[in-house]
Amino acid sequence: MKKVLLAAVFFAGLSFSYAQEAQSKSIDPNEDKDLMTWYHKDFSTSKVYGVNTANAYKYLESKGLKPKTVVVGVLDSGVQVDHPGLVKNIWSNPNEVPGNGKDDDGNGYIDDVHGWNFIGGKNGDIDIDNMEVTRVVAKYKPLFEGDDSAKNKANQAKMPEDFAMYMKAKELFNKKSIEAKQSLQTYTMINSIIPNMVKLLGGKPVTAETLAGIKPPTDQKDAIAAQVLGQVSQSPEFKGKSSAEFEKLMKEQMKEAIDHYAPQSKQYDLSYDPRKEIVGDNYDDYSEKSYGNNHYEGADAEHGTHVAGIIAGLPQGKEVQYGVASKVAKIMSVRTVPNGDERDKDVANAIRYAVDNGAKVLNMSFGKPVSPGKNVVWDAFKYAEDKGVLLVKAAGNENEDVAEHLAFPTNFKNVTDEKPFVSNVLVVGASTNRNNELRADFSNYNKKMVNVFAPGEQIYSTVPKNEYKYLQGTSMASPVVAGAAAVLLAYMPNLKPDQIIEALVKSSNPNTENKFPEYSQAGGVIDLQKAAEYAYTNFYNGKSSVSKKPAKSVKKAVKK
Secondary structure: OOOOOOOOOOOEEEEEEOOHHHOOOOOOOOOHHHHHOOHHHHHHHHHHOOHHHHHHHHHHHHHOOOOOOOEEEEEOOOOOOOOOOOOHHHHOOOOOOOOOOOOOOOOOOOOOOOOEEEEOOOOOOOOEEEHHHHHHHHHHHHHHHOOOOOHHHHHHHHHHHHHHHHHHHHHHHHHHHHHHHHHHHHHHHHHHHHHHHHHHOOOOOOHHHHHHHHOOOOOOHEEEEEHHHHHOOOOOOOOOOHHHHHHHHHHHHHHHHHHHOOOOHHOOOOOOOOOHHHHOOOOOOOOOOOOOOOOOOOOOOOOHHHHHHHHOOEEEEEOOOHHHHHHHHEEEEEOOOOOOOOOOHHHHHHHHHHHHHHOOOOEEEEOOOOOOOOOHHHHHHHHHHOOEEEEEEOOOOOOEEEEOOEEEEEOOOOOOOOOOOOOOOEEEEEOOOOOOOOOOOOOEEOOOOEEEEEEEOEEEEEEOEEEEEEEEOOOHHHHHHHHHHHHHHHHHOOOHHHHHHHHHOOEHHHOOOOHHHHHOOEEEEEHHHHHHHHHHHOOOOOOOOOOOOOHHHHHHHHHH
């Protein structure tokens, strides 16, 4: 979730499946203006489960409401704040003088003009970091499986919760580290035989006829190339492509796969730890807050920049992409997520920083299976709730029931709890533009623990170097909802987080195919216009600022 969900190829043996089958249109997706903006569509007229962005603004403006700017904190890998599609919607700290090397506003962070970076320091910025399971195994293995068996047993008995976490982390570490190594070897091998595949095509397009005409190769590499080519050719993404187009697409997708798996040699390395040298904090001191730097972009800002564009991107030049809250939101970049797993200390501090500096909606497109510092993160959740701040979180990309496979941070302290322990967290699954396959095949789900679904496949948005790109994942669905929440809050500032959540859940467009009602509370995909109507009818108190005491009509609505 913290990195791009591979849009290319998911490998199992030599069987390939493709996550972007909708790109099988004859038109190039990079020229398809309709595809670039599909997630904004009105379901009632298009029959595509978009979020009805334009009509939401029309409805709110028809009521004579005037929007107030809403600051949205993007807790992510970093944001290119000077991207042409974002620069006009980047938050600026009004109490900080840029570049003077002073903490003008006294908040503990020097020159935090557009946000803060909690995974950097005077020695640079963290790019690759461990997975959390790696950190847990490295920390607890000496305690629970050291050389002294008596001490091991004593520690296991003394720290049962930590031991249970260690055993879970150890199992995942062993499994995932092997998968990562095998996947890297596989994609590297496939990348090396792309010339062989191109040679076998002989300048002809990727068709059944071309493949049928290939004579059985005698060379081993050619034989493997023929096998892979046969599998790849079944994908609509490759079918019919010219030899040159095939070569270009294969190189792009193998590069994406290799770039994804190559860093995992460090992510699953028990001895690798860049924290001390680069950040320089005392990582075990969760009370420590004043560390980091003001590098808003950091080492790799693709994920965070894409998320920011979904929330508040503005059309520029020939680009038609725009964010759901492009008319009302400003992006605060809070760099929290490396190429690896986010750390609990940083997540907690990022939440508090964004809340204290005026963000009213926080987008959190990240998650992990174990969380040693979950209590400090839960304290930050409660802090945000007390301040009236909405937290929007991606459900995760493992195609799993989140009640069976937790994706921290969670708003349920125990999966058996009837309700979350806070009322300000909105968990989002990813939907597609295919009504008969509405849940994206990677999206996590659960009827109790996932609130809504929103578009998260083939989402076109801003990326670094002033460019644009299609990405997918619940990481993309979450900012769609964060943007929707920002729109509601901009026009109706009195709304509380739980009211925004209720409005989005109760007004979602339902879908009954393929068990979709069982995947979330809403049983559908959000519709911003309907959510605006619901919130205006049930919760709006007619005031332009937050009311300390809710109107009676609001109290009645909450009881329903």
